[in-house]
Amino acid sequence: KKVFGVIGLGRFGSNVAKLLAEAGAEVIACDINEERVKAISDLVSKAFILDATDEKALRESGIANVDVAIVSIGENIEASILIVVQLLELDVKEIIAKAATSIHGKILEKLGATRVIYPERDMAIRLAHSLLIGGFIEEIPFAEDYSIFEIKVPSYFINKSLKDLDLRKKYKITVLAIKRGDNVIINPPAEEKFMENDVLLILGKAERILKL
Amino acid sequence: KKVFGVIGLGRFGSNVAKLLAEAGAEVIACDINEERVKAISDLVSKAFILDATDEKALRESGIANVDVAIVSIGENIEASILIVVQLLELDVKEIIAKAATSIHGKILEKLGATRVIYPERDMAIRLAHSLLIGGFIEEIPFAEDYSIFEIKVPSYFINKSLKDLDLRKKYKITVLAIKRGDNVIINPPAEEKFMENDVLLILGKAERILKL
Ligand SMILES: Nc1ncnc2c1ncn2[C@@H]1O[C@H](COP(=O)(O)OP(=O)(O)OP(=O)(O)O)[C@@H](O)[C@H]1O
Numbered sequence: 001k002k003v004f005g006v007i008g009l010g011r012f013g014s015n016v017a018k019l020l021a022e023a024g025a026e027v028i029a030c031d032i033n034e035e036r037v038k039a040i041s042d043l044v045s046k047a048f049i050l051d052a053t054d055e056k057a058l059r060e061s062g063i064a065n066v067d068v069a070i071v072s073i074g075e076n077i078e079a080s081i082l083i084v085v086q087l088l089e090l091d092v093k094e095i096i097a098k099a100a101t102s103i104h105g106k107i108l109e110k111l112g113a114t115r116v117i118y119p120e121r122d123m124a125i126r127l128a129h130s131l132l133i134g135g136f137i138e139e140i141p142f143a144e145d146y147s148i149f150e151i152k153v154p155s156y157f158i159n160k161s162l163k164d165l166d167l168r169k170k171y172k173i174t175v176l177a178i179k180r181g182d183n184v185i186i187n188p189p190a191e192e193k194f195m196e197n198d199v200l201l202i203l204g205k206a207e208r209i210l211k212l
Numbered sequence: 213k214k215v216f217g218v219i220g221l222g223r224f225g226s227n228v229a230k231l232l233a234e235a236g237a238e239v240i241a242c243d244i245n246e247e248r249v250k251a252i253s254d255l256v257s258k259a260f261i262l263d264a265t266d267e268k269a270l271r272e273s274g275i276a277n278v279d280v281a282i283v284s285i286g287e288n289i290e291a292s293i294l295i296v297v298q299l300l301e302l303d304v305k306e307i308i309a310k311a312a313t314s315i316h317g318k319i320l321e322k323l324g325a326t327r328v329i330y331p332e333r334d335m336a337i338r339l340a341h342s343l344l345i346g347g348f349i350e351e352i353p354f355a356e357d358y359s360i361f362e363i364k365v366p367s368y369f370i371n372k373s374l375k376d377l378d379l380r381k382k383y384k385i386t387v388l389a390i391k392r393g394d395n396v397i398i399n400p401p402a403e404e405k406f407m408e409n410d411v412l413l414i415l416g417k418a419e420r421i422l423k424l
């Protein structure tokens with residue numbers, strides 16, 4: 001059973017710690033701010049008030065004896081980097097770090113963070129797309145530049161087939177599935193005509209989807 | 213063509229403003245902090261240094277003559293609420309507000325914000341799920357019971373083909389695409405063998421995916 005360490009109990013860190021603890025996982029949390037540690041101490045297995053840049057305090061708290069460490073310090077980029085480096089020296093196998101800017105994130109990746117997260121930027125991308133793409137419902141990034149989009153069928157697709165619209169050549173997008181009422185048509189054939197109220201699952205680049 | 217107003221240029225607000233502007237939309241941005249306004253002024257149509265709680269300044273800047281306003285002020289909950297109320301009085305039709313806590317968000321909804329966003333909390337939920345379900349990366353609900361899942365290839369799939377695994381009959385799931393390095397294989401053929409480090413895009417019911 002995995003042990004999780006959360007360093008930094010801001011909005012992101014405290015939510016991660018609570019969710020993991022609610023799901024029954026063992027969570028050790030710490031923050032330099034006493035109030036934030038107190039707010040969470042009943043919910044997690046162990047909670048410490050400590051400055052995680054203090055390598056001795058970090059080691060003595062045992063917060064480095066975790067399988068996965070989540071470092072969630074955005075404002076103080078220097079502290080975030082120092083803490084990740086110390087966790088690597090203490091042999092923590094999986095380190096997930098929140099980054100404030102892409103430069104911050106690149107540094108953390110180069111130093112060896114397993115995964116870097118950009119909560120505000122990723123939500124900004126989804127919001128911008130939902131505001132710009134008519135009928136936008138959801139988006140998940142899949143590969144460099146590619147995302148899976150769930151969108152309402154564009155009005156000018158209705159009664160035309162995938163073949164008529166020549167989607168793959170013209171827009172370089174692929175319709176993976178169509179939700180029609182209670183049915184899901186997976187890998188729709190080229191002759192399949194779109195109907196009103198269809199919901200489409202599309203793989204493609206955001207700039208292409210914006211042009212639909 | 214819609215006009216967007218972004219009030220508050222922190223990590224979330226500045227990213228939303230830039231993305232909308234890059235996509236060709238008309239964006240008016242403002243912040244009380246001069247540096248942040250300067251950092252973005254070349255990228256947007258208009259940028260103002262102003263205290264958005266000052267109703268007169270807000271009105272005179274014209275930032276309330278937008279179709280959609282995005283209020284992205286997290287730390288100062290009072291300011292965020294006051295600004296949303298002023299935008300409602302100035303008749304802005306669509307107001308999207310970032311909330312720091314669920315109470316903050318409930319207040320904004322009750323007052324009439326069109327949509328409330330919780331970037332840190334939502335990303336924390338996604339991270340917690342991906343940490344708790346081995347290999348889980350992403351999920352979007354698609355139809356009643358069905359979701360699209362992005363997962364790391366289960367170890368026992370490796371070197372077997374879709375046909376060998378009989379995924380559709382045995383697990384009732386469909387592999388929509390495989391991400392392998394920089395390549396994306398869409399609608400993989402039945403003979404396609406899975407390889408280490410593949411990331412799979414799967415359509416199926418959550419209970420089935422969890423059994424993988
Ligand atoms: N050296 C440190 N050791 C331990 N905790 C720290 C240290 N420096 C900052 N913190 C804590 O990390 C938490 C998050 O920090 P900060 O507010 O800088 O990040 P943020 O990314 O803006 O947070 P949020 O998740 O709220 O967006 C704060 O509670 C802060 O007290």
Ligand SMILES: Nc1ncnc2c1ncn2[C@@H]1O[C@H](COP(=O)(O)OP(=O)(O)OP(=O)(O)O)[C@@H](O)[C@H]1O
Pocket residue numbers: 120219220221222223224225242243244245248262263264265284285286287288291310
């Ligand atoms: N009254 C105000 N008028 C205009 N801008 C303001 C006002 N109050 C705060 N801001 C600006 O809003 C921006 C975001 O504020 P803050 O840092 O409180 O929010 P946040 O939610 O923590 O941001 P982030 O998006 O970085 O997570 C800051 O650039 C700040 O200068």
